[in-house]
Amino acid sequence: MTEEPEGRLRERVVGIGAGAEAVQARELATEDMVLNIGPQHPSTHGVLRLRLTLDGERIVSAEPIVGYMHRGAEKLFEVRDYRQIIVLANRHDWLSAFANELGVVIAVERMLGMEVPQRAIWARTLLAELNRVLNHLMFLGSYPLELGAITPLFYAFRERETLQHVMEEISGGRMHYMFNRVGGLKEDLPYGWLDRASGAVADVRRRLPDIEQLIAGNEIFLARTRGVGVLDRETIMQYGVSGPIARASGVDFDLRRDEPYLAYGELPVKVVTRSAGDCNARFQVLLEQVKVSLDLADACVERLRQLPPGPINQRLPKILKAPEGHTYAWTESPLGLNGYYLVSRGEKTPWRLKLRSASFNNVQVLRELLPGNLVADMVAILGSMFFVVGDIDK
């Protein structure tokens, strides 16, 4: 049987000679094989484990087993004060550290009823978009690698390096920026940084076609991804899949447009959607989102140039206590919806901070997606779920 581009299975009859009659009379006994993909496996990007039952190379059932990297982030939130939890929140999805910090500080600021300075809002928006590009570039490189194309990874990392330079200059960190503070950002932007940032954005935009032309139109890539791992709208709704994966199946939902936070309300956020819902559509959405984010970053730089000088953060009391109450702050993290449900009893630590991470919901759908596919397609599908294991296990 061959998988056609449209995803239908087509039976192909093959003559196997006269000797076959001896075999056909009594069916050869076959046995299912249980194959553990992971916890240590090159295509799980960490310690995700998939328990597959295989009939030959075809997957009969699949069960994602999570928790190998559980670090107890939610429990730790309860014993750290509001300045300290930013550094913890920063780490669960290590590819979108800035976006993670953002959710926490937005939740705390909302509880405090704190106004954030204009410059901080725009700078945060800019950094969040740069972080989104960094995250997406990682997957634009690693996904082809999973399909056996080794070169796009190096191109993607070259672009990441360009952007990481400006991020490093501003925050000192290359992955875990820790640049958000309750009430704004840690420090003002360095002199001339905006020029360097827009230069980096221009460089990435100029060189992005290298990756696109190398892989996006490649016949083998299309053959491996088109019609493979089709995720329908219904399943997405049931499993709470979000982000680029949901948008690749035509779910037109993006918090940046639909429930604007930061400065997104004043920006023309173009929501990228595809209708096919297959691996190729997911890859296309990611690629397209990079372009959109680069445009948004440019718009933010423009606005930051025009803003009058002013503070970039708020003076905070020595002991920061959120008033009693609760709030839910969700943001459009690069991988999907990232939400923090903050419950405070007026102490200097949260009473509870529930973390709704994107990857956790996104990988659960593998149970529905994988059965019926080949092991080779399993890798194509797994890679196209764009997950970070830390974000699954928290």
Place this chain on the structure above:
Amino acid sequence: MAEVLDIAVRLIVIVAAFLVLPLIVGQMEHKAMAHMQSRLGPMYAGGFHGWAQLIADGVKFAQKEDVIPAAADRRVFAIAPAVALVPYLVVMVVIPVGPGLVGADLDAGLFFVLAVMGIGVLGSIMAGWASANKYSVLGGMRAAAQLMSYELPLVLAASSVAMAAGTLSLEGIAEQWRWWWLPWQAIGAVVFFVAGLAELRRPPFDMPIADSEIIMGPMTEYTGIRFALFMLAEYAGIVVLSALTAVLFLGGWQGPILPGPVWTLIKIFVLAFVVIWVRVSFPRLREDQLQKLAWIGLVPLALLQLALTGVVRVLLA
């Protein structure tokens, strides 16, 4: 006495070539791939641009512990790398690099080459089965399935040249070759080269190895010198495939100005570069997609080439 000496010299040269050429191709892959990916590749071993990197790798491999899994079929596990490697050495004996410059000129050279090269895949299947590892078994099964798809186009494409030259001797074929064979046998050359890539399990047909899917396929459990032998077999395979393509379809040692053997080497390395280039730029196919490619692409093309060869031969006669 002179005869014995002659044979001895030929064999020594062949063994030396067998050990050196794959290393050069490997080093070429390191460097060419690195520069295509905006990297430098090895830069330290040996001083000048890391020229001794593969020698250093070999020394490291030789020093490593030879681990055989407890559940493995020990004897099969141990001889599998040799089964994968030796056929390429044997094939090298009959490939001519210049007129008369050949280990042994067989009348049925082409037949011999195709038969012996087919044995190499057994090494992978044996390793896959003997390793007592599920990934290895999957890899071995994939190697066996792959065999179904490349062997026929390979033989059909090669037989077209034999038909054109009217001989099965590799030296005879290269001697008969004229420049207009290039367009005449172009389809056959492409089919032969593509099927050869599948035989070598090189990208885009590296499904039996597929490090991101089944770790390293049959080689998953191998370490040290045995693993090195598998790697050597892969690169020796590239040399053999390039040399065969050069001799069958590109006229072997024929070319202006430069001496014959130099031309053969140039053609071999250009083709080896193409093998590397393909690895850098393509993702991996799926097993069933390769079979589809072979049965509804390569086989009909090879048959078309065969018909074309026949028609032109008849018209010329």
